[in-house]
Amino acid sequence: MxxxxxxxxxxxxxxxxxxxxxxxxxxxxxxxxxxxxxxxxxxxxxxxxxxxxxxxxxxxxxxxxxxxxxxxxxxxxxxxxxxxxxxxxxxxxxxxxxxxxxxxxxxxxxxxxxxxxxxxxxxxxxxxxxGIEGGVLAQLEGRHRSGGGNALRAAVLGANDGLVSNLSLVMGVAGAAVGNRTILITGLAGMLAGAISMALGEWLSVQSSRELISHQISVEKAEIENAPEEEAEELALIYEARGLKPEQARILANQILENKENAIQTLAREELGVDPEELGGSAWEAAITSFLLFTIGAIIPVIPFTFLTGMTAVFVSIGFSVIGLFGLGAAITLFTGKKVLFSGMRMVIFGLLAAAVTFGIGSLIGANIAG
Known part of the structure; x- marks a missing residue:
């Protein structure tokens, strides 16, 4: 029923x-x-x-x-x-x-x-x-390749997450007034755990996207075989929506569908908005990039504890992290067009706020345990 x-x-x-x-x-x-x-x-x-x-x-x-x-x-x-x-x-x-x-x-x-x-x-x-949105237009013109987009996204997220999360973790443990060895081991463990988790998440995300796109392309192939007239109609509608006259749109759509391989690639780009040759980018590229960038970001607040102790190590760790956060914020401006000072300081402020919160919580927990 x-x-x-x-x-x-x-x-x-x-x-x-x-x-x-x-x-x-x-x-x-x-x-x-x-x-x-x-x-x-x-x-x-x-x-x-x-x-x-x-x-x-x-x-x-x-x-x-x-x-x-x-x-x-x-x-x-x-x-x-x-x-x-x-x-x-x-x-x-x-x-x-x-x-x-x-x-x-x-x-x-x-x-x-x-x-x-x-x-x-x-x-x-x-x-x-x-007017057509810039992102849509760029995608239709093939300016932005999806593989690079996944790698860039993984790089930015990986470095940012690694630095902020491990700085917060290290400051939280340091706030509890535990030994230098404990802080160092905790920081390294957090770095490895976070990097592996980040890489796995990126791999699953991109691979799932690739599988979905592959399925959609297979559906397009079947439709071209079984209902070419309907596919020609859909393609003509897309071109009409972009400004072509109906007759011109139909002629162009029919010409494209004369070659099945070209038709599949065109329909994938026009209807699905993807490059069938890349299928949403490389899952391994995104995973490896994410792992490496997370590790680089996460190691920064840990380094001072390898050769310093006590509050000296804490302050140097914060100093290293401030430099790293500002550098990451500045690097992002290459893609966002924002001012370097604004983007860099924004990253520094957010990172220090997170570290301050965890340091405070760690201090409270450490005091209660000691008491």
Missing amino acids: KTFEQWIQFYEDECNSSLLYETLASLEKDERLAEVYRRIAKTEMKHAQVWSKKLTEAKQEVPEYKPSGKTRILIWLSRKFGQGMILNNIHAMEQEGSAGYAAVPGMGELQAAEDSHAFLVTQITSSVKG
Whole structure:
């Protein structure tokens, strides 16, 4: 029974989506974009018919469609304040639809269509706000390679986490007034444990992303084989949303689909926003980079305890860490464009605050134990 209820929900969701796109088409002054909305609406209605047919074949009654309360509100908002008010909601609905189909065996084609519509809405939303967003544009132009992005992210997070977490750990233990040997062992253990954990987390994150993208690309391959006309339609819609005239968009889409290998790569970039040759970057590259950078960051507050003792070692450790934090903050400005002093001092302040908190807690614990 739950299966049929789910089918009915899918049917109603697709009808709601179709109605929303029809509404957007009726409100859109740009005829080119209005036509894109109408064609998406037709696709959504085809999806609704898929579920209607499945219900009929299962001898289940297909309910009379009535717009949901949420759909009525969104339509009212769009008519009152313009399409920009509801595009984000539609994007979220498309993503929910994709997630719902992902849990149903054999619905890969419908899932891919929902993903494609979500991608289209993202670009339309950007253009409504004044142009395609820089990140989307750069991704479409192939300027930012995902492998480098993963390595950079792992490097920044690894060094920052290593330095701040181990500085906090070392200061907490030092605050408890334990011996120098204990502080040193604790710092080294924290460094190794954190580096391994960070590397494993990065590997799992990137590898999972690669596997997901590989699955999505395999779905695209199957669709090109089984439904090339629909793929051509989706690709044409993307190019229309970017500004091409409908006829030009169709010609370009058909030309791309003439070569299946090129078509797969193009669809992966245009619909999924990934480079199929990299599949989201190297998991091992991200893991190794994360491990090394965490270790480098984490060793900084530990070094003074190898040749100094007591509060002298504590102050020198803080001094080394301040230099490291400022340097890390300054390095980040190469990518963020922020001022060196601002970024560096921000890192120093946050790092010292964390160290002060743990030192204070360590002092309280040490005093209670001693008492």
